[in-house]
Amino acid sequence: MMAGPIVVGLDGSKPSDAAVEWAAADGRRRRLPLKIVHVCERWPKGFDSRKYCLGTLEAAADRARAVGKEVEVTTELLEGNVVELLIGQSASADSLVLGSRGSGGFAGLMLGSVGLGVAGHAAGPVVIVRAPAVVEQGQVVVGDDGSEAAREAVAYAIEQARARHARLLAVYAWQAPIVSAYAPDYGNLLEDSFQEEARTARERVIRWREDHPDLEIADRQVREHPVPALIKASGTADLVVVGSRGLGGFASAVLGSVSHGVLHRSHCPVAVVRPRGKRS
Template sequence: METRPILVAYDGSPDAELALRWAAEEARATGTGLHVVVVDDVVTSPWGLAVAHHGEEVLAGAGAAVSDAVPDVVLETRVGHVMEELLRASESASTVVVGSRGHGRAEDLLIGSVSQHLARHATCPVAVVRPTHTEGSRRIVVGIDGSEASSQALEHACRRAERTGEAVTAIHAWDEHAPSTDVWSSEPRVIDSLPHRQLLLAESVAGVRTDHPDVELEQEAVPVAPVRCLADASRSASLLVVGSHGLGFFGGLLLGSVSQGVLQRAECPVVVVR
């Protein structure tokens, strides 16, 4: 069975350079092909469609950066709307890798519009690459909420850890709402959710421990808002892995509120798994 390549969305920006190096290392370590795509963007103006022709020049820089590191590299320039072309290319990819920001109009945001759009709509895992806060960290953090998407995220992290020797920390975080007051006794009701949360986490991790016995796997149940908890944990992580959406009210969305939030606030590369 043919292995699908890793797709890199490249535009020559510093964040794209970082994403390209990250993807090249992944491709080299896994023996996977690398597909680097530059899109000459079609923009609409009052005078009709116009194309910013810079792809070949940008692509040459990408080729020079990875040609020695990865033997199987495909360099491609496409013409069209950036997001549409990248999503089309992602249909034949194992993973899409993109920098957190690019040269587009949203470059001043914490995460650019292209990377956010890919994380929402691509049908394969999407890695949004940014510098790690703690250089040399060897810990993958995974967000767990009991959903199928988070189970896939944990599986993804453990498969990587088997290859790299990194440790994996599975974190289940939740909002601990202040209990309401009993109207008869004026005493606050005590809701002890910790045992239930610990059980949910243990059940989520149990099967993975069996399937990946050589992976150093820790688990933490933390009564802190999930986005804040995972963002804080990312400061000492080499990678943060989350499911595309969880079990909340908006679980049917293409990208859940937690995964969207950590894309904005994480301080290491993030992989969104679906």
């Protein structure tokens, strides 16, 4: 991961407040500075929108310092296109954290619009937070398929799990290819294919365990579509990490399919990780 600040987008909504708290706690765990940015809308004449926005930023900074304790917190007030500005911020950030829905400066922030737009084009990890954590589960879940994006996702998930003193669970979900049921030995062919893919996935996990002996790493290989497999795992996770695109078991993992589905339905915050230099 990049050694820049964690950047959190603020608009004053409850999800963005939860994002500020999540980002401050992440900064405390990983010993990174926090930068809170607020894109200020232009209000009707006679109303000092800048004063209101600065007040919103100040209140968020106070909340972040209370959660992050020793975390260095800075703020920045911006004007312009929300998506473009946030994507620009991501270029020098360790990660970008957003609430799942927004108001005010993030007037369109709901999954499928600004949130998905940023997650689909940011230069690094984008974490979407729906609500404050009530109970810590002690587990980080990562979706793995061996692709470049998945490798970046695993690296981020390992860093998160270590900082949280949590277990890492790597989920490989294999969706059977479309083959005629009348093909000779149909059932055995599918089972053999799954077993081969699962073996390769387990070998990746063995290497991670060797490289990170201090970390508890569990693995799960299932014959299931990736979205429901990851949603199930999110029920006992503090964070789910997915690559921005995938192949093999995550053949359709572009925002709008697997990442889109996980963002919409996860029970915990979701990090979408794009390899640096792979903005699209």
